Amino acid sequence: MLIALLVMSALALLLGAVLGFSAIKFRVEGNPLVDKIDAVLPQTQCGQCGYPGCKPYATAIAAGEADINCCPPGGEEGIRKLADLLGVEFKPFGADTAGPKPKSVAFIDESTCIGCTLCIQACPVDAIVGAAKQMHTIVAAECTGCELCVPPCPVDCISMAVIADNISTWKWQYPVFPLRAVPAASQTTANI
Amino acid sequence: MRTLYHFHGGVHPPTHKSQSVQTPIAQAGLPTRLLVPLHQHVGNSAKPSVQVGERVLKGQIFGMPEGSVSSAVHAPTSGIISAIDMQVVAHPSGLPDLCVTLIPDGRDEWIKREPLDYRSVSPGDLRQLLRFAGVVGLGGAVFPSDLKLRGGKHKITTLVINGAECEPYITCDDMLMRERADEIVRGAEMMRYILAADEVLIGIEDNKPEAIAAMRAAVIANRLASMEIVPVPTIYPGGGAKQLIRVLTGIEVAAGVRSTDMGVQCFNVATAYSAYRAIAHGEPLISRIVTVTGNVQRPQNFEVLIGMPVHELVALAQPGSDTNGHIMGGPMMGVTLPSDRVTVTKATNCIIESSPALFPPPRQPLPCIRCTRCAEVCPAELQPQELYWFARARDFGKAQEYHLFDCIECGACSYVCPSSIPLVQYYRFAKSEIWANEREKEAANLARERHEYRELRIERDKQEKAEKLAQKEIAALAAKAAAPAAQPPAQTAPAQPAVGDPNAGDTAQQMINAAIARAKEQAAAVKAKNTEALTPQQQAEIAEIEARRAKLRAMSHPDAESPQE
Numbered sequence: 203m204l205i206a207l208l209v210m211s212a213l214a215l216l217l218g219a220v221l222g223f224s225a226i227k228f229r230v231e232g233n234p235l236v237d238k239i240d241a242v243l244p245q246t247q248c249g250q251c252g253y254p255g256c257k258p259y260a261t262a263i264a265a266g267e268a269d270i271n272c273c274p275p276g277g278e279e280g281i282r283k284l285a286d287l288l289g290v291e292f293k294p295f296g297a298d299t300a301g302p303k304p305k306s307v308a309f310i311d312e313s314t315c316i317g318c319t320l321c322i323q324a325c326p327v328d329a330i331v332g333a334a335k336q337m338h339t340i341v342a343a344e345c346t347g348c349e350l351c352v353p354p355c356p357v358d359c360i361s362m363a364v365i366a367d368n369i370s371t372w373k374w375q376y377p378v379f380p381l382r383a384v385p386a387a388s389q390t391t392a393n394i
Numbered sequence: 395m396r397t398l399y400h401f402h403g404g405v406h407p408p409t410h411k412s413q414s415v416q417t418p419i420a421q422a423g424l425p426t427r428l429l430v431p432l433h434q435h436v437g438n439s440a441k442p443s444v445q446v447g448e449r450v451l452k453g454q455i456f457g458m459p460e461g462s463v464s465s466a467v468h469a470p471t472s473g474i475i476s477a478i479d480m481q482v483v484a485h486p487s488g489l490p491d492l493c494v495t496l497i498p499d500g501r502d503e504w505i506k507r508e509p510l511d512y513r514s515v516s517p518g519d520l521r522q523l524l525r526f527a528g529v530v531g532l533g534g535a536v537f538p539s540d541l542k543l544r545g546g547k548h549k550i551t552t553l554v555i556n557g558a559e560c561e562p563y564i565t566c567d568d569m570l571m572r573e574r575a576d577e578i579v580r581g582a583e584m585m586r587y588i589l590a591a592d593e594v595l596i597g598i599e600d601n602k603p604e605a606i607a608a609m610r611a612a613v614i615a616n617r618l619a620s621m622e623i624v625p626v627p628t629i630y631p632g633g634g635a636k637q638l639i640r641v642l643t644g645i646e647v648a649a650g651v652r653s654t655d656m657g658v659q660c661f662n663v664a665t666a667y668s669a670y671r672a673i674a675h676g677e678p679l680i681s682r683i684v685t686v687t688g689n690v691q692r693p694q695n696f697e698v699l700i701g702m703p704v705h706e707l708v709a710l711a712q713p714g715s716d717t718n719g720h721i722m723g724g725p726m727m728g729v730t731l732p733s734d735r736v737t738v739t740k741a742t743n744c745i746i747e748s749s750p751a752l753f754p755p756p757r758q759p760l761p762c763i764r765c766t767r768c769a770e771v772c773p774a775e776l777q778p779q780e781l782y783w784f785a786r787a788r789d790f791g792k793a794q795e796y797h798l799f800d801c802i803e804c805g806a807c808s809y810v811c812p813s814s815i816p817l818v819q820y821y822r823f824a825k826s827e828i829w830a831n832e833r834e835k836e837a838a839n840l841a842r843e844r845h846e847y848r849e850l851r852i853e854r855d856k857q858e859k860a861e862k863l864a865q866k867e868i869a870a871l872a873a874k875a876a877a878p879a880a881q882p883p884a885q886t887a888p889a890q891p892a893v894g895d896p897n898a899g900d901t902a903q904q905m906i907n908a909a910i911a912r913a914k915e916q917a918a919a920v921k922a923k924n925t926e927a928l929t930p931q932q933q934a935e936i937a938e939i940e941a942r943r944a945k946l947r948a949m950s951h952p953d954a955e956s957p958q959e
């Protein structure tokens with residue numbers, strides 16, 4: 203009886219020590235779930251979700267404080283990805299959340315720009331180049347289209363331009379077919 | 395007799411080839427206007443190297459290759475450049491792309507051509523010449539040939555030249571082999587020389603006996619011992635690169651593996667021909683053979699300048715009045731052109747004028763009955779019914795697991811499907827969605843990186859400011875501390891001159907100066923301990939600590955710091 207007790211407690215101590223050791227030794231830096239969620243978010247860093255960037259939103263989702271349907275740039279596809287990742291039900295955008303907009307880039311009207319640098323300070327990804335009292339311009343390839351630079355501009359010279367499809371980014375459409383062949387006389391086609 | 399192998403599946407659609415082989419290849423002549431796209435090949439678009447209003451000569455470079463995967467584009471005839479702008483091109487999207495518009499002056503004046511004997515040029519130089527001659531794969535893939543001739547890590551033992559031309563209606567390679575076999579085999583021999591391959595196998599489907607005979611005669615006439623013309627059974631898609639390699643060599647090119655890793659490289663016959671013209675005659679790729687067929691009175695093959703408008707080309711074959719569309723490529727893999735105003739490119743092997751009689755509107759698709767007939771005919775040994783299911787449900791991850799990217803879009807599956815499901819359309823849709831997702835992911839990664847760096851920078855700026863402030867305070871404190879320390883000597887000093895020195899005032903002044911100097915020294919000593927004079931090691935350490943700090947902050951206090959401040 204006593205031996206059994208001793209053996210058990212020795213075992214418990216040993217395992218406890220091993221667990222404690224591995225907890226220190228193999229500690230994971232940061233929160234892996236936050237990083238996983240962050241990897242799915244579009245990184246527009248626009249703050250439309252109510253958080254000051256994608257990472258904070260990811261942190262909030264991971265902590266269970268935020269819903270998964272708050273990121274308009276991610277679109278429904280983004281919500282679906284989050285739902286998949288977290289194993290929860292898909293949820294459409296709430297009534298108060300603006301729907302996704304077409305992807306766009308900021309454009310500075312360079313003749314109006316007074317070189318105040320306010321937009322540079324607003325841009326979360328450093329996509330604007332310029333210096334005090336110099337004309338500013340946008341590095342289109344790096345602009346995420348977050349629109350954060352638009353309100354601070356005192357002379358309203360920043361506008362958002364929708365990115366048009368080009369040959370290399372064009373996508374084949376999802377095949378769509380008429381539901382039923384409508385008699386030619388009616389001159390209408392029913393589309394899905 | 396060579397043993398031939400079989401590939402999985404395949405179908406036998408009606409060939410419709412005999413119409414367009416009745417007459418020899420005709421010259422399409424000079425159109426009123428040539429519209430040459432600068433992006434006609436896989437890889438980067440060529441960079442325009444001419445100006446609007448400039449007069450160019452036939453064969454002069456329009457666009458320089460840009461980056462490693464790219465090819466040059468040339469003036470198809472002499473004339474004046476009237477525009478360099480965005481124009482709708484021969485692409486299913488109907489979207490515009492950068493094009494050079496050339497108004498021919500009718501003189502057709504060549505630049506200086508330099509004919510070379512390839513045997514006197516090194517393979518490396520030949521590749522470079524082909525790149526600047528704009529030679530790309532003319533079978534439809536338009537991949538720059540110079541890159542395919544680079545071989546790779548493995549020695550190329552077999553060079554396969556593809557003259558199978560399995561797709562219905564198309565006869566441009568057939569006619570080329572019948573009429574210009576000599577230059578094709580010389581081009582093939584040149585490619586063998588560049589790749590240092592041991593043998594050349596030219597596969598031609600057995601429904602082209604004239605082409606086989608002409609090519610055999612050319613091989614004999616050129617005394618090419620390592621080259622063999624191999625008639626292969628007629629079955630669609632026997633002209634697919636992987637399929638032809640399988641039939642000729644028995645080598646199965648597995649998923650995700652390149653044929654060059656197995657010692658085989660494959661080129662189209664028209665590519666071999668153009669490569670030979672580029673070197674032996676110094677003529678860059680400015681024209682190609684195009685089959686014009688379908689709903690036309692005189693189906694025929696034409697030698698067409700790149701950039702010729704499709705409507706001017708088909709007019710030569712007299713299209714029927716009930717023509718309702720223009721297909722580029724064959725009926726199985728081709729795409730519908732956005733209009734007949736677009737122009738012929740290096741990828742245009744065939745234009746089929748469609749009419750309701752030839753191509754009735756597709757039947758209403760019915761649900762998949764899982765008969766697996768599609769899987770039986772798939773040359774890539776895929777499960778088309780599963781791929782369809784995943785593509786339809788937009789489950790792209792699963793589609794990729796089922797090797798969506800091994801699908802060559804041959805259309806054999808749609809051809810046999812009893813439910814008339816346009817399977818290939820679903821695969822194209824899924825592939826382009828996956829590519830778009832890939833691009834978005836890259837953009838997101840870039841944005842994340844830049845955003846994190848910015849956060850880090852803001853944090854560091856703050857840190858530095860705080861440190862500067864602290865340093866100023868320390869300096870002020872030190873100055874205060876130094877001042878009392880300097881006082882006693884200053885106080886005792888006047889006592890000494892008071893004993894007997896008349897220049898007491900001067901000495902006092904000196905002492906004060908000395909005290910100030912000492913105080914300054916002390917301040918400097920304090921400064922030296924500060925963050926300004928750090929070794930690079932220390933600085934790196936600080937940067938590391940700051941990075942960690944920024945990360946922790948972002949994690950623990952998500953909304954403590956707004957990214958735009």
Ligand code: SF4
Binds near residue numbers: 245251252254
């Ligand atoms: S709304 Fe979406 S893109 Fe914008 S900051 Fe929030 S998570 Fe990022």
Ligand code: SF4
Binds near residue numbers: 327344351
């Ligand atoms: S340039 Fe403007 S819209 Fe573009 S990322 Fe920066 S702040 Fe956002």
Ligand code: SF4
Binds near residue numbers: 761766813814815
């Ligand atoms: S052939 Fe058509 S119906 Fe038959 S399994 Fe394939 S997709 Fe389904």
Ligand code: SF4
Binds near residue numbers: 768771772777801
């Ligand atoms: S289109 Fe793709 S899936 Fe269909 S038969 Fe051809 S290779 Fe197979």
